[in-house]
Every structure is written in structure tokens, then in C-alpha cells.
Amino acid sequence: MASAKTVPKPFSVKATTVATVHTYLANTAFLTALALGCLLHYKRIVKNEVAGYPDEWFPSVSATIGDWYPERNIFQILIALTAGPRFAVVFLQYYLARTKNSKLAVVVLISGLVRTVSCGGWVYITSSDDHDVHDFFMVTYIVCNIPWMFGGLACTPSDNHTARRRRQLVSGAFFGSLVPLVYFFIQHKVHRIPGAYTRYAFCEWSLIFCDIAYDSIAEIDFRRAELEVALGVSLRSTATDEILAQAPAMPETPTEAQAIVEDNAEADNQPARQDVSHSWASTLAIIVPRPLVAFLSDAYLAYVFWSIYTSLVPTLFYFSIWELAIAGSEIALLSCLSPVILGIPGALPWAASRDGQTTLRALSLVGLAVYVVNSPLGRLFGVAFANICLFVGQAAEWTGTGEKSVEYSAILTGLGLIISSVTKLANHTNNPIWPFVNENSGGYNKTGIVLACLALYEAHTRPRLQEEPTSSNAKQAKRTRLPASREFGPSGTWLTAAVAGGSLVYSLHTFLSESSTLIAWLWTGYPITGPVPHLHGAMTIIAQCFGLLIPLALKGSGIGVDVLLHPVWFAYGTASAYTLYSYKNWVGYFGGLNLAIYLMSVIPPVLLELARASRGREGKTFFSAFVVVCMLDLASVWTVAYAFVPGGAYLRERTDLVLIAQMSGLALIARWPNGQGASSLLNTPLHAKRYASAVLAICSVLSVIATLYRLPTEPPRPYRPASRIIRAGIWTVHFGIDNAGRDSQRGMRHLIHDMELDIVGLLETDLHRIVYGNRDLTRVIAEQEGYYVDIGPGPNQHTWGCVLLSKFPIVNSTHHLLPSPEGELAPAIEAIIDVWGTLVTAVVAHNGQEETPLDRELQATELARIMSASYPRPVIFLGYVVTKPHAARPSPYEIMVQDGQVHDIDQEDEDRWCEYIFYRGLYRTSYSRLSRGSITDTELQVGQFVVPRIGSGPINDTVEARYLRSFKEDLPTDHWFPMEYYGDEAGGGVNGHFYHVFYTPLYYKIPEGSEV
Structure with a gap:
């Protein structure tokens, strides 16, 4: 004792x-x-x-x-x-x-x-x-x-x-x-x-x-x-004290005493031991709860859906770009019409079943795996096949006849779109699992495929859990089928619901599949008076998250999501769309953010109405919905590609008509509440609502973090400040798609970096469209090389786009839409840049085609006016001008050189057709032409200039003084272009780029007595 x-x-x-x-x-x-x-x-x-x-x-x-x-x-x-x-x-x-x-x-x-x-x-x-x-x-x-x-x-x-x-x-x-x-x-x-x-x-x-x-x-x-908090507590010592205190005498041997203690402790604490064992098992089981795993798997598969779907049109439009006409590849767009298969007897039950969903989604992963295929045509076939399978499975899921309710699927659809936007924001606006990107262009394809396979395996093997109660007035209901469709239109609900569903899918795709697309619509240049694409895109994602939270909040309030189809809410969305279209800078962006909220909030009610209306006619309903999507996709392209398609003149520069059409489609199901709102309560498991809300919060924070992480850590710096040298280049980059049909941003960056360009004009750059994947061509270059960026006229300005990148601060910039009465609308950027205290005008422009001589004449006249108006300020013109050197009026060359009061970079270079560099008020010291490699179909031209001292200009601007040719060895080494790029078609150069035409940069002496 x-x-x-x-x-x-x-x-x-x-x-x-x-x-x-x-x-x-x-x-x-x-x-x-x-x-x-x-x-x-x-x-x-x-x-x-x-x-x-x-x-x-x-x-x-x-x-x-x-x-x-x-x-x-x-x-x-x-x-x-x-x-x-x-x-x-x-x-x-x-x-x-x-x-x-x-x-x-x-x-x-x-x-x-x-x-x-x-x-x-x-x-x-x-x-x-x-x-x-x-x-x-x-x-x-x-x-x-x-x-x-x-x-x-x-x-x-x-x-x-x-x-x-x-x-x-x-x-x-x-x-x-x-x-x-x-x-x-x-x-x-x-x-x-x-x-x-x-x-x-x-x-x-x-x-x-x-x-x-x-x-x-x-x-x-x-x-x-x-x-x-107690230290030193032991289950056995406590039991031993109690037993020994109650014992009349000590047992005769220590062994007997220990046996008594162990027997009593085991008897007294058996339930506790069972609880402890059960607690450990439960803890191990809930560290990663299966419902959470199931939800994350579903969300990832929704992300895969948007990734494969948004890759279709850029993959097929690659061929249209090369043809500059209908190339036949456009027929791949019809793969989206595959839900017509659901009209075949027996197809819907199988497609909606777990086995059917697994099979269809497994087959759709071909759309991710074809990233290994080098042939653009092979990738197109793979992506088209993937979309056929994908849309059959997705449409079957949206009918609500499978294991998932329509409302749950709708939340996943919105969540997948947001996740896609976040990954693009973090990956320089490229979706990391797109099949036309790979490890060399920012792709994480293998990781994406492995995660998709794991998510698909989880979805196929998850337990068939009974659903949780979803609301106080539906606790006893078990969701397996949708209620019968409800009439709300005189012409029958299936067609109106199909038009609304197609309009919604198109609107989500065109506006919200990339966080900076809305900002590109509103950008006006420098000085900056509105949102900036790479800085404020996170606000778009936050607005999307907030919009999707609205139907989730309605679930908890007991209010049916039918309220989101109310005419007042539709009027809010329409007013937002009008503001986006009609205003620029922050006012327009405010309209865009509210439009994002509206579109995301109506995903559940619109898909719910689509499912109700399709009951018994799923095939034709979803087929019609995606016919609407395809028509709107094509219409949005025709607004700018009108010169290359039959009947394009009717949609020429009429984005307003497309916007009216898509909003009118959504108007077809806007209606006053009819007292049946309770039937439209979000029938989503309670845990799914919590998980969705948490994922939306995380996506919002990650979008801000990704933005901050991508911000440059220091301002752009010119390459040769001591020598007052400017290197300026012009490059037509073919919409950021290289000759192999892959994203070319990193390939462009390598050449621009090696050439050490201070000013770059890029043409064919307006990628904030469905056909180009809603991308931003400047992200990689601007972030990794350090440039001020002006992305030029936006997608609602109906041009093919132009971009100015500058190592020097941009004091002011003006966007021009050049006269185009017959052909395509031509963009131009007029920027004033501060070059070591000297203001220099930089002009980047893309003129019309050979088929429209009147357009080229008028455009050249306007560009000459812009350059002449800045006289005597120094000028650098970087543009695409369809003309031969020294061509007389009305061809552009003579108009621009004479009326614009500028010099040709080298008037003795007769082997040019579209790209030209003009200048004034500077000393030109070198001119080079680099072969396109595999990046595009056009070369990179580079001019090197020296800026005179502040307050002075060229002391001798005669032809003789300007054409004092030189060997590079006679100039300081900081005037030399990289030696690695000497070569020819037989070999040499870097990544297929080499000095061609002259097979060397041309060098020029600076006249004696120049103040530089």
C-alpha cells in the first residue's frame, strides 16, 4: 500500500x-x-x-x-x-x-x-x-x-x-x-x-x-x-489506486495483485477501449472524407469538361487562319451536336448511368492525350472525337436522370469554369491541360491526365450514398427523377429552353473563360484610367465566385432559384451587358463584373429549366441548344472575319447584334414567379454546398495570390542606356499559334530576348476570342522580359489586333481604327514613349489586304497624317503594309514615306512585301531580318537606332549621311547583333531563326560630329 x-x-x-x-x-x-x-x-x-x-x-x-x-x-x-x-x-x-x-x-x-x-x-x-x-x-x-x-x-x-x-x-x-x-x-x-x-x-x-x-x-x-491540460495521467495508475484503496489486504504475491488490477481495469474500462478504437478508425476515415474526395473529383472532371470544350475551336481554327477562308475544318465544330444521340431509344439511360458516364468521360480524355500528337490535323480529330463523347455525357448529366441532380451538376459546371479561369490566370492565360500546349509551351498535360484518371476512378468506385436532406420541406424526399416539365411559353418549352441554354453556354465561354477578356473589351491605353488585364483579372474571378454563391445562398434561405429567372434580375443582367458594350475603362468594367455575377448566378435555374423542358425529348432539346452555341460561335467570328466568308458583310463589325442575340436567348425563360418556387430549391447535398462555398472562397484568394505572384518585381529597363541605343522590331505572330499548331508565346520570347529588343510591335494579336482560346499573347513576354504593354484595340473593335511592348515608359497612347470601307478593319497604336528624356512617337499598325487597294490607300494616308502630325518629334513606325518598296501612289509606300516625313529603314532592300520599318529624327546603325523559324509565317525585322542628345537632332539627314555603310567591326560591340544567329537553310542559327535575305545584319556609321 x-x-x-x-x-x-x-x-x-x-x-x-x-x-x-x-x-x-x-x-x-x-x-x-x-x-x-x-x-x-x-x-x-x-x-x-x-x-x-x-x-x-x-x-x-x-x-x-x-x-x-x-x-x-x-x-x-x-x-x-x-x-x-x-x-x-x-x-x-x-x-x-x-x-x-x-x-x-x-x-x-x-x-x-x-x-x-x-x-x-x-x-x-x-x-x-x-x-x-x-x-x-x-x-x-x-x-x-x-x-x-x-x-x-x-x-x-x-x-x-x-x-x-x-x-x-x-x-x-x-x-x-x-x-x-x-x-x-x-x-x-x-x-x-x-x-x-x-x-x-x-x-x-x-x-x-x-x-x-x-x-x-x-x-x-x-x-x-x-x-x-494534465500531464502524468495514466489509465492503469488511476485504476490501480482505486482498486488498492478498496482492498482489505494485500494479495500474497505481486503477480496476484497485478492480475486483480488488470482484470478490474479491463472490466471498468472496456467501453472506453472500444470508443478509443472506434475513434482512431473514424479519425483515419475522415482525415480526407469520402464526400470531400467525391466532390473534388466531380469539380475536377467539370474543369476537364471546360478544358476539352474550349480547346476545340482554337484547334480547328488553326486551319482557317492559314487558308484565310473556310477551310473545311470548321465541320469539327459540329462535334458539339452529339447530344442528338440521346434521342436514340436506350441511349439516355446508358449515358446517364455510372458505367455510361465513366465510359464517355474516359473516351473524352483522348482530347487531353492528343497533346503528344505532332500533327495539327491529328490533334483536331482527337479533340473532335473527345467532344463528341464529352457532350453526350455532359448532356445526359444535365438531364438529371443519373445519380447527380441537375442542380448539383449546374454548380459543378460553374465551378469547373472558375477553376479553368484560375489555372489560366496562373499559367499566362493558357489552360495547362489544353492539347495544343505541351511542356515547352506551359503545359502540365501529364499531371492533368493523371488527375483526370484518378477522379474518374473515384467517381466510378464511390459508394452509392443516400442523399442528405436538402431543405426543411424536403427531408423525406429522395432525388432520383425530375418533376414533370412545366409549361411557360406558348410555343412549347423545349425550344425556348434550348435557345436559353445555348445562349448561356456561349456567354460563359466568350466572356468568362479567361479573366482578362472583359478588360480587353474596355482597354484604352495610356495613361491608364481603367483596369489592367494582368492586374485586375482576379476581380473577374471574384465576381464569378460571388455569382455562383447566390444560388447556393438561396438554397439555405428556402427561396427557390426560380427567382433568378425573374424579369427584374434579367433586366439587371441586360443593363450590365449594355454597360460593358457602351462604356470604357472602369465604368465598362463595372458592367462586366455585374454581367459575370448575373451569368454565373443563372447557371442552375437555366440548366434546371433545360432539363425540365427536355423530359422525353432530350435528344432534340440538347441538340438544339448546341446548334445555338455553334451559330453564336460563328457569328462572333464573322463580325471580324467578314472579308473571308460568304455573307460576312451582314455581320461586319456587329458585335452588338451578337450580344443582343445572346441576351435575347436568355430572355426567353425570364418570367414572373408562379408560386412553384419550392420545387426549384437547389436539391444539392448539404455537404456539397459547404464544399462548393469553400472552393469558391479558395479560388477567389488564389486568383489574388496568382496575380501578386505574377507581378514584375522591378520596372522594365532598356538594354543599352549607356549607348542610348534603341532596338525596335516588328513581327506578325499569327495569333500566337505556331506552325505546329501550338502556343508560341515562349518561342517568341526566346527570340525577342536574344535580339534584346527595346520596342516590339506585334501583329495579329487579338486572342480574346473563342476562336483563339481567350488568351493574352503578351503575358509571358511582359512578365519574364519586363515590358510596358499596350494591347491595342479590343475584340469588340473588330480588328485582328496589334500590340506595343516597350522597355521605355509609355507616356500616352491612342488607338486608331484605320479607314476600311471595303475590307477588314485595320488597327493602329500611336504611342509617345519617354526615351531617356526624349519623347519618341512609336506607331504600330496592320494594314489591309492586297484585294482592297482603296483600303490600303486610305489607311496609308491616315498613318502618314499621324506621323506627320508629330513632326519634328522622332518617330519609329513598325507595321504591316502591303506594298512593294518605292511603289508610287496610290500604293502605300510613297504616301507614307513622303507624306509622313519619314525614312525607310533601308530603301535599297527590294525584297519586301508586307513588313516595314520607317523612322525619323534618329541615327540608324543596323537593320536585320530574321527568318520565322517555326513560330509564324512572317519574319522578324529589327532596326537599331541611336537617340540624339536631348535638344538636338541628326546633324546630317541626307541620303549620303544615312547610308554610310559599315562593317560591324568598325562599330562598338554594343551595336552588334548576336553572332549565334548567323546561318542559312542548311544549318546554323537558333531554333530555326537566322539572319536571312542578306544573311547578316546591315550596319551603318553615325555621321561625324553627331551628338549622341
């Missing part, structure tokens, strides 16, 4: 003490670093790459905790001491929440652990140590705060009003601070405004203290639960 009484009592501490220690240690760590930093290195920690004290007067968190001794080291010691209490708080919160909502509690636990580890990552690996690793941990930390904060709020008992209210306030302040944080970061990093980083620093510090304040709220939970 004596030995039993000497068992030490367990040590215990109140859980509130742990939370308090964590709060004080964390605050002490940051505040100590801030105080020491300001005392010891104030001007150093407030200084950044833009400005220093006094413009910048408050330090950022990273500069405070990571740059200088001793504050860095003291901070790291204190934050290390915080780790123990921090982990304890995470586990104690899980302990309290696990019985209330075990699945959500596990998610919060995992996010809390990852969040804590990632905190150590960005604290101990500073940006000066490794910028990318530091940013990775910082981004992970912020992302994990979403489930940590919102999950913690959801796990807080509803009667714990104090904790709930504080968590709502603090989490709101935390995520609210992200908005000004992003704004001031852009002001600092992109616009380089002195003082912006100080304002950014305040937002950054507010995030830190909101984060600590949120964790401190755990103290309220622990106090309310009277939770204590």
Missing part, C-alpha cells in the same frame, strides 16, 4: 494559460523586432527599391523581422518559443470541436498545423534568403487562414456569442485588410509611387495582429469549457 500512495499527482495547467502565453509571446516577438528595428536601423528598414525616408517612413514586416541583427535573431528566438503554445492551442481547439462536427474539426486541425509550419517557413526563410521559398510559405499561410478562420467560426457553438462575435469581427478585419494590401502593393510595385509601401506596411502589420488576435479568442472557448 505504501508504494501505491507514493504515485505522484498529475501536473495540470489551465488551457486558458496556454492561450494567454501564446498571445503574449507572439505579440512580444513582433513588437520587440519592430522596436529594435526602428531604434537601430530605422532608415534601412523603411528603404525599398522605389524610395526611402522621408517618403517611406514605416517598415514592412519582412524588413523588420528578417534583414538586420540583432532584431532578426531576437525575433526568431521568441517566435520559436511561441511554437509550443501554438501547437497546443491548435490541438486543444480540435479537442473541443471534434464531437460537434468531427469532419470540419479535422479540416480545421489540418489547416492549423499546415498554417503553423508554413509560418515557420516564411519567418526563418526570409525574402533575402530565398524569395521564392519565402513567398511560397507566405502564400500557403494566407490560404490556410481561410479554412482556419472560417472553419473555426463554424465550429464555435452558437450559444458562445462572445467568441462568435469576436471571430466574425477579427476574421472580417483580416480578409478586409487584403483589399488595401493588394492595392498599395500594386501602387508600389507596378506604379512605383513613393510612400505606397508605407501604407502597404500598415496593412501588413494589421494582418499580423489580426492573426494573433484571432488565435487569442481560443481563451474564451477554454475558459467556458473549464478545460485543463
Whole structure:
């Protein structure tokens, strides 16, 4: 007995003490670093790459905790001491929440652990140590705060009003601070405004203290639960004490005593052991809950649907581009009409079944796998076949006759589109699993296919779970079939619903399949007075997420989604479309954001009406819907390709008619509520609603993070400032599709980088259209090489597009639509750039075709007027001008050179037809022509110029002075073009590019006495 009484009592501490220690240690760590930093290195920690004290007067968190001794080291010691209490708080919160909502509690636990580890990552690996690793941990930390904060709020008992209210306030302040944080970061990093980083620093510090304040709220939970942490407690020792205290005498042998203890402990605690065993099994099963896995699989397959579908038209239009006419490949578009198969008896039940869905989606993966096929025609066949299978399966799923309800499928459809937009935003506007991209052009095809196979396997093998109750008035209902269709139109519902469904699919595709397309519609150039494609595209994604949240919110409110078909809501969408079309810059973008909200919100009700109306006539209904899609697709192309198609004149530059048609299609099912809204409650499992909401929140945050990650870290810098050299190039890049039918952005970047071009004019660049995949041709070049970008007239301006890239600041730019009475509309950019204090006019233009001589004459006259109007300011013209050198009027050459008061880059070069470089007020020192390689069908022309000193111009502008030819060896080496590009068709050069025509750059001397 004596030995039993000497068992030490367990040590215990109140859980509130742990939370308090964590709060004080964390605050002490940051505040100590801030105080020491300001005392010891104030001007150093407030200084950044833009400005220093006094413009910048408050330090950022990273500069405070990571740059200088001793504050860095003291901070790291204190934050290390915080780790123990921090982990304890995470586990104690899980302990309290696990019985209330075990699945959500596990998610919060995992996010809390990852969040804590990632905190150590960005604290101990500073940006000066490794910028990318530091940013990775910082981004992970912020992302994990979403489930940590919102999950913690959801796990807080509803009667714990104090904790709930504080968590709502603090989490709101935390995520609210992200908005000004992003704004001031852009002001600092992109616009380089002195003082912006100080304002950014305040937002950054507010995030830190909101984060600590949120964790401190755990103290309220622990106090309310009277939770204590005990050390030294043992199940066996407790049982032994109780048994020995009640025993009249000691057993005769130690073995007998131990047997009594074990028997009693086993008897008393058998239920507890069973619970423990069951708890471990449950925990292992719910670390990744099967419903969550199932939802993520469905969402990924929806993403695959949009990826394969959006790859179809760019793949087929490759051939139309080469022919500049109907090439026959357009017939592949009819693969979208495959849902007509559902009209065959027995086809729908099979296609809607699990086996049918698995088979059809497995076959559709051919559309991803054909990325390995080098032949564009082979890829077209593969993608067309994939779309045939894909649309049969998707239409069958949208009928609601399978395992998924229509409403659930509709939410997945919207979610897949958003995921596609996020991946494109993060991948330079290329979908990473498109078949016309590969590992050399930004593709992650193998990863995408593996994930698709895993998702498909999960979908095929998942248990057939009974559905959860979906609303208070439908708890006993089991969803297997849709209610009978409801009449709401005099001509029958199936046709009107089909037109509305087709209009919706087209609208989603044309406006929302890429986050910067809406901005391209509204862009007006410099100075910037509206949204910028690579900066504000995330706002489009956030608007999409918000729009899809509306029907999810209606589910919880008991209001039927029929309300989203109300004429008032349709009027809101129509007004938004009108604003987008009629206004530019922020006003137009405001209309675009509201249009995004409207289109995403009506996905469930429109697809629900489509499914209702198709009952018994699924084949012709979905066939008709995609006929509408195909017609609108073609109409949108004809508005700009009118010169190459029969009857194109009727849609010439009439995007307004296409917009009216698509909105009118949606108007066909707009109606007043008829009292049957309850039947249109979203019949989606409750867990799916939670998961969808969480994924939408994550997509919103990831879009912002991807934008910040892609922002340039420093302003563009010219290549040769000491020599005052400008290299300018003109290249017709064939819509960013190379000769093998793949994305060419990275191939273009390599050549532009090697040529060290300061100014680049790119033509045929308007890719914000369905036929080109809704892409932005400038993203890779601008981000990786550092350029100011003017993307020129947008898709609603009905041109093939032109782009100006400049290493020099663009002071002002004007977009021109050149006169085109007979042929295609020609774009031009007139920009004033600041070249080391000298203002230079740069003009990029794309003229009409040989078939329209009147257009070319009028366009040349207008371009000559633009260049002449800027006299005597220096000019660089980079353009596509269909003319022969020295051709007399009315051909463009003589008009532009004489009336524009400019010089030809080399008037002795007779072997030209479409690309020309003209200049004025500069010294030309070199001219080169590089073969196209496999990038496009047109060469790259480059002119090299020297800018005279400020206030002076060329001292001798005669022909003789301008044509003092030279060998490169007679010029300084910084005037030389790369030696690696010498070669010919037999070999040499780089990636198929070499100096051709002259097989060397041409060099010219600068006249003696020139001021450069």
C-alpha cells in the first residue's frame, strides 16, 4: 500500500494559460523586432527599391523581422518559443470541436498545423534568403487562414456569442485588410509611387495582429469549457489506486495483485477501449472524407469538361487562319451536336448511368492525350472525337436522370469554369491541360491526365450514398427523377429552353473563360484610367465566385432559384451587358463584373429549366441548344472575319447584334414567379454546398495570390542606356499559334530576348476570342522580359489586333481604327514613349489586304497624317503594309514615306512585301531580318537606332549621311547583333531563326560630329 500512495499527482495547467502565453509571446516577438528595428536601423528598414525616408517612413514586416541583427535573431528566438503554445492551442481547439462536427474539426486541425509550419517557413526563410521559398510559405499561410478562420467560426457553438462575435469581427478585419494590401502593393510595385509601401506596411502589420488576435479568442472557448491540460495521467495508475484503496489486504504475491488490477481495469474500462478504437478508425476515415474526395473529383472532371470544350475551336481554327477562308475544318465544330444521340431509344439511360458516364468521360480524355500528337490535323480529330463523347455525357448529366441532380451538376459546371479561369490566370492565360500546349509551351498535360484518371476512378468506385436532406420541406424526399416539365411559353418549352441554354453556354465561354477578356473589351491605353488585364483579372474571378454563391445562398434561405429567372434580375443582367458594350475603362468594367455575377448566378435555374423542358425529348432539346452555341460561335467570328466568308458583310463589325442575340436567348425563360418556387430549391447535398462555398472562397484568394505572384518585381529597363541605343522590331505572330499548331508565346520570347529588343510591335494579336482560346499573347513576354504593354484595340473593335511592348515608359497612347470601307478593319497604336528624356512617337499598325487597294490607300494616308502630325518629334513606325518598296501612289509606300516625313529603314532592300520599318529624327546603325523559324509565317525585322542628345537632332539627314555603310567591326560591340544567329537553310542559327535575305545584319556609321 505504501508504494501505491507514493504515485505522484498529475501536473495540470489551465488551457486558458496556454492561450494567454501564446498571445503574449507572439505579440512580444513582433513588437520587440519592430522596436529594435526602428531604434537601430530605422532608415534601412523603411528603404525599398522605389524610395526611402522621408517618403517611406514605416517598415514592412519582412524588413523588420528578417534583414538586420540583432532584431532578426531576437525575433526568431521568441517566435520559436511561441511554437509550443501554438501547437497546443491548435490541438486543444480540435479537442473541443471534434464531437460537434468531427469532419470540419479535422479540416480545421489540418489547416492549423499546415498554417503553423508554413509560418515557420516564411519567418526563418526570409525574402533575402530565398524569395521564392519565402513567398511560397507566405502564400500557403494566407490560404490556410481561410479554412482556419472560417472553419473555426463554424465550429464555435452558437450559444458562445462572445467568441462568435469576436471571430466574425477579427476574421472580417483580416480578409478586409487584403483589399488595401493588394492595392498599395500594386501602387508600389507596378506604379512605383513613393510612400505606397508605407501604407502597404500598415496593412501588413494589421494582418499580423489580426492573426494573433484571432488565435487569442481560443481563451474564451477554454475558459467556458473549464478545460485543463494534465500531464502524468495514466489509465492503469488511476485504476490501480482505486482498486488498492478498496482492498482489505494485500494479495500474497505481486503477480496476484497485478492480475486483480488488470482484470478490474479491463472490466471498468472496456467501453472506453472500444470508443478509443472506434475513434482512431473514424479519425483515419475522415482525415480526407469520402464526400470531400467525391466532390473534388466531380469539380475536377467539370474543369476537364471546360478544358476539352474550349480547346476545340482554337484547334480547328488553326486551319482557317492559314487558308484565310473556310477551310473545311470548321465541320469539327459540329462535334458539339452529339447530344442528338440521346434521342436514340436506350441511349439516355446508358449515358446517364455510372458505367455510361465513366465510359464517355474516359473516351473524352483522348482530347487531353492528343497533346503528344505532332500533327495539327491529328490533334483536331482527337479533340473532335473527345467532344463528341464529352457532350453526350455532359448532356445526359444535365438531364438529371443519373445519380447527380441537375442542380448539383449546374454548380459543378460553374465551378469547373472558375477553376479553368484560375489555372489560366496562373499559367499566362493558357489552360495547362489544353492539347495544343505541351511542356515547352506551359503545359502540365501529364499531371492533368493523371488527375483526370484518378477522379474518374473515384467517381466510378464511390459508394452509392443516400442523399442528405436538402431543405426543411424536403427531408423525406429522395432525388432520383425530375418533376414533370412545366409549361411557360406558348410555343412549347423545349425550344425556348434550348435557345436559353445555348445562349448561356456561349456567354460563359466568350466572356468568362479567361479573366482578362472583359478588360480587353474596355482597354484604352495610356495613361491608364481603367483596369489592367494582368492586374485586375482576379476581380473577374471574384465576381464569378460571388455569382455562383447566390444560388447556393438561396438554397439555405428556402427561396427557390426560380427567382433568378425573374424579369427584374434579367433586366439587371441586360443593363450590365449594355454597360460593358457602351462604356470604357472602369465604368465598362463595372458592367462586366455585374454581367459575370448575373451569368454565373443563372447557371442552375437555366440548366434546371433545360432539363425540365427536355423530359422525353432530350435528344432534340440538347441538340438544339448546341446548334445555338455553334451559330453564336460563328457569328462572333464573322463580325471580324467578314472579308473571308460568304455573307460576312451582314455581320461586319456587329458585335452588338451578337450580344443582343445572346441576351435575347436568355430572355426567353425570364418570367414572373408562379408560386412553384419550392420545387426549384437547389436539391444539392448539404455537404456539397459547404464544399462548393469553400472552393469558391479558395479560388477567389488564389486568383489574388496568382496575380501578386505574377507581378514584375522591378520596372522594365532598356538594354543599352549607356549607348542610348534603341532596338525596335516588328513581327506578325499569327495569333500566337505556331506552325505546329501550338502556343508560341515562349518561342517568341526566346527570340525577342536574344535580339534584346527595346520596342516590339506585334501583329495579329487579338486572342480574346473563342476562336483563339481567350488568351493574352503578351503575358509571358511582359512578365519574364519586363515590358510596358499596350494591347491595342479590343475584340469588340473588330480588328485582328496589334500590340506595343516597350522597355521605355509609355507616356500616352491612342488607338486608331484605320479607314476600311471595303475590307477588314485595320488597327493602329500611336504611342509617345519617354526615351531617356526624349519623347519618341512609336506607331504600330496592320494594314489591309492586297484585294482592297482603296483600303490600303486610305489607311496609308491616315498613318502618314499621324506621323506627320508629330513632326519634328522622332518617330519609329513598325507595321504591316502591303506594298512593294518605292511603289508610287496610290500604293502605300510613297504616301507614307513622303507624306509622313519619314525614312525607310533601308530603301535599297527590294525584297519586301508586307513588313516595314520607317523612322525619323534618329541615327540608324543596323537593320536585320530574321527568318520565322517555326513560330509564324512572317519574319522578324529589327532596326537599331541611336537617340540624339536631348535638344538636338541628326546633324546630317541626307541620303549620303544615312547610308554610310559599315562593317560591324568598325562599330562598338554594343551595336552588334548576336553572332549565334548567323546561318542559312542548311544549318546554323537558333531554333530555326537566322539572319536571312542578306544573311547578316546591315550596319551603318553615325555621321561625324553627331551628338549622341
